[in-house]
Amino acid sequence: MPTPYRIDGLQYANWSPKIFEEMAQGGVHAVHVTIAYHETFREMVLQIEAWNRWFERFPERIMMGRTAADIDTAKATGRTAIFFGFQNPSPIEDDIGLIEICHTLGARFMQLSYNNQSFLATGCYEAEDPGITRFGKQAVAEMNRVGLVVDMSHSAERSTLEAIDISSRPIAITHANPHWWHPALRNKSDEVLRALTGRGGMLGFSVYPHHLKDGSNCTRESFCAMIAECAARYGAANIGIGTDLCQDQPDTVVEWMRVGRWSKQLDYGEGSADNPGFPPMPQWFNDNRDFDSLEEGLREVGMNAEEIAGVMGGNWYRFFEQNFVALSPS
């Protein structure tokens, strides 16, 4: 039997050879990495340029991922395939034509909003959520056409439900947990998760402490029991991992994520004035080498081998295979 896939649905680390090495040690075949929070198109291109330098410098560790088949290449050659995504539609600016351009450049996920209102949809920190905008409806159709996956991880309830409904292809919530497990603003309602998975969409479970029950003190058992419950409620084929690992980032980066250029004041997002930076990770998940531990936790809560293989990567593999290619004819 071949090794199952191991795929992470979201990371935004302070990339380094050390982390690429840890990906190999953790047997991680593919990672969806964030390359934009508030960046304009040109600024996002600079992020791809930086990745191109990593690819050129460490060809034995990492490779650019464009299709699911690239994951097989990475797996066969002991590397990790890197798939690009945006946490905000800022890189497409006000220009629908940039959606295909971004896909050509390798983008495979785009959130319709980060925490705030965007041109396309509403973020989960806004007081009001008027739903998907006029441009948003056009953008979703274009994203569907070219194979750029709609991600609603940071979006508000109504916008998320509308995106699930409007999109002709399954969408993703790459990194969040159920609200019924931990009622954070960023975690998703049962209604959203049923609608998402009912349409073939994927939920990636986050280990970012603000998304965890008991925060940094969350136990592996609690996290894995929540996953098992999600498998029962939403189907074991529609869930995966999306750690939201922000390894080695300085706190200035979480400020950029939260405040961008939209405010002159600090916004603490999921943090607070007395806890403004990145929170400490739970002791059972610190970096890419801890996927073994996560898998062990899933076994301990009684999930079977097939379910675990799906959660650890098989489900993302299938989702990537079906949703990263353009609809024909194109």
Place this chain on the structure above:
Amino acid sequence: MPTPYRIDGLQYANWSPKIFEEMAQGGVHAVHVTIAYHETFREMVLQIEAWNRWFERFPERIMMGRTAADIDTAKATGRTAIFFGFQNPSPIEDDIGLIEICHTLGARFMQLSYNNQSFLATGCYEAEDPGITRFGKQAVAEMNRVGLVVDMSHSAERSTLEAIDISSRPIAITHANPHWWHPALRNKSDEVLRALTGRGGMLGFSVYPHHLKDGSNCTRESFCAMIAECAARYGAANIGIGTDLCQDQPDTVVEWMRVGRWSKQLDYGEGSADNPGFPPMPQWFNDNRDFDSLEEGLREVGMNAEEIAGVMGGNWYRFFEQNFVALSPS
């Protein structure tokens, strides 16, 4: 015997369904099209967006070309493969990382300069030519690495000779004629053409009247006899067609080509105050339907079938096949 390839090494028409239809009527399997004269990176991306709309609207006529194999797909399905190129390095701005980005977006040729000094090289209208610049040497190496072909059609003598010498892969002069046939500033010296073709580079013959002996009154026989002489001097395998067809363009476009944003005064380039616009085409080549006539002209001057097949497309096919892919490892 399969139909030989028919490939045009440069066009910059005012694109329309009519022209795409004429490409089909002329049996043209591939065209290298200009998408930048003075455009910044972002402006060049807008040109690709416009092409993406053409590809979406006319999938039965045209398709994006990335590799030589795409020409076979186009040929087999009665379409024309469109390959992108820049007549100036303006889209890479001051950023070597944009070279790979532009290649990913589909660019396959880039002139190191248009008529003026660029960051990389000197144009043929400058009084002095100090040769390839510091950035230029770095850029050529990066272009060689990713598979973006160096084109010196508008560059000055010394810069062109240095580019041929510095480049580790063959370069192209996609659209020009020999200076010994018609001594225009844009036409190339025998020394340049010997150096170019001696290193496996390609010359594409232009039918733009300012590059022709007797201008708009140039005869097909004179043009084809010049090609036959070039085959004898430089090898029949190192030459092709690069019409420089600027069909249906208003004269404002030739102004943009010549003046860009670099001058507040008119510059007439190869024209003059009493002939400021696009010159009338020679009567035997007006649009893509006239390749048959060109081929007939080559037969009349005594070239054999194999040589003619090479000039009409086979040579460009081989050149595209060898030079559009990245050097491994990448």
